[in-house]
Amino acid sequence: MDDLKGKVAVITGAGNGIGRAIALAAAEKGMRVVLADIDPARVEKVAEELTALGADVQAVVVDVADVVSVGALAEAAYAQYGKVHLLVNNAGIAYLNSAWETPLEVWRRMMAVNLDGVVYGVRSFVPRMLEGGEPGHIVNVASAAGLVTSPGLAAYCASKFAVVGLSEALFHDLRVRESKVSVSVVCPSWVQTAITSVGGGDGAKAHGDVDVVDDIAKGARAAITEAVRTGIPASDVATQVFDAIAADRFYVLTHPMTLAGVRIRTDDILGTRPPTLFPILPPPRAPKPPKPAQPA
Numbered sequence: 214m215d216d217l218k219g220k221v222a223v224i225t226g227a228g229n230g231i232g233r234a235i236a237l238a239a240a241e242k243g244m245r246v247v248l249a250d251i252d253p254a255r256v257e258k259v260a261e262e263l264t265a266l267g268a269d270v271q272a273v274v275v276d277v278a279d280v281v282s283v284g285a286l287a288e289a290a291y292a293q294y295g296k297v298h299l300l301v302n303n304a305g306i307a308y309l310n311s312a313w314e315t316p317l318e319v320w321r322r323m324m325a326v327n328l329d330g331v332v333y334g335v336r337s338f339v340p341r342m343l344e345g346g347e348p349g350h351i352v353n354v355a356s357a358a359g360l361v362t363s364p365g366l367a368a369y370c371a372s373k374f375a376v377v378g379l380s381e382a383l384f385h386d387l388r389v390r391e392s393k394v395s396v397s398v399v400c401p402s403w404v405q406t407a408i409t410s411v412g413g414g415d416g417a418k419a420h421g422d423v424d425v426v427d428d429i430a431k432g433a434r435a436a437i438t439e440a441v442r443t444g445i446p447a448s449d450v451a452t453q454v455f456d457a458i459a460a461d462r463f464y465v466l467t468h469p470m471t472l473a474g475v476r477i478r479t480d481d482i483l484g485t486r487p488p489t490l491f492p493i494l495p496p497p498r499a500p501k502p503p504k505p506a507q508p509a
């Protein structure tokens with residue numbers, strides 16, 4: 214899909230981080246933008262930002278884990294703009310703990326937000342996008358954790374592997390029908406956002422909120438929090454997303470290290486080996502060279 218000016222984008226989780234960055238980039242390209250987020254204050258703030266840039270926006274409070282709420286989002290978007298060309302299923306939450314200590318309500322909420330949210334987005338928008346007969350694009354934001362695994366991320370990996378699988382099958386569904394609507398799946402590693410501290414509403418706990426954590430999980434939490442803090446800016450992900458839309462590229466792997474992980478994982482499967490413990494953190498930065506001694 215090219216020439217995005219005047220076209221309509223719907224972005225979930227647009228109140229912060231990657232969703233906000235995609236919304237800003239969409240507005241810069243002259244798109245009309247429907248901003249959807251569970252947090253009214255966050256989504257209003259981004260709406261104000263975009264409006265100040267001269268963009269035509271609509272802010273909608275939505276819980277993507279609620280099928281009725283996502284249906285209402287579609288109604289609101291079509292009522293206001295009549296068409297949708299770009300759907301970004303981005304809203305997501307993270308939680309880190311061993312598989313067995315992850316509370317059941319966290320497992321359920323993780324699958325509800327990260328997976329059901331995408332399912333509801335696809336079901337609420339794709340039929341109307343196809344009916345509209347215009348070129349369109351669906352962007353599902355998964356994660357590198359949808360392609361490679363790590364200790365502490367059982368619930369998150371389960372939800373994101375599911376989003377990658379759903380997206381690949383959706384790609385086939387659309388291609389075999391020679392549809393004008395295409396799809397990309399985004400698999401970022403570390404991105405500087407609030408993912409480790411922001412919950413997503415009822416039952417969506419951020420890392421710090423659950424007390425029973427062993428030392429290994431504690432260490433992994435600290436390391437991942439630091440990796441996110443020093444990750445790439447969300448605007449880089451947005452740039453790569455719009456490049457992928459323009460080139461009709463399916464996989465958007467924002468970090469080269471993920472390619473290495475996918476290779477190792479594939480070799481493990483083909484070689485019938487157990488999964489390699491893929492280093493989830495970027496290599497430590499080289500220490501700064503010592504300052505040359507000042508002449509006396």
Ligand SMILES: NC(=O)c1ccc[n+]([C@@H]2O[C@H](COP(=O)([O-])OP(=O)(O)OC[C@H]3O[C@@H](n4cnc5c(N)ncnc54)[C@H](O)[C@@H]3O)[C@@H](O)[C@H]2O)c1
Binds near residue numbers: 225227230354409444
């Ligand atoms: N930051 C990273 O390092 C990273 C890496 C890989 C994948 N991702 C994925 O990117 C996506 C965006 O995350 P982010 O890093 O920008 O996080 P973020 O926490 O900064 O932003 C997420 C936004 O989604 C909203 N949200 C949460 N639950 C929601 C719900 N049920 N309904 C509607 N909105 C909801 C939050 O209010 C927030 O504004 C997520 O799917 C996440 O899994 C992030």
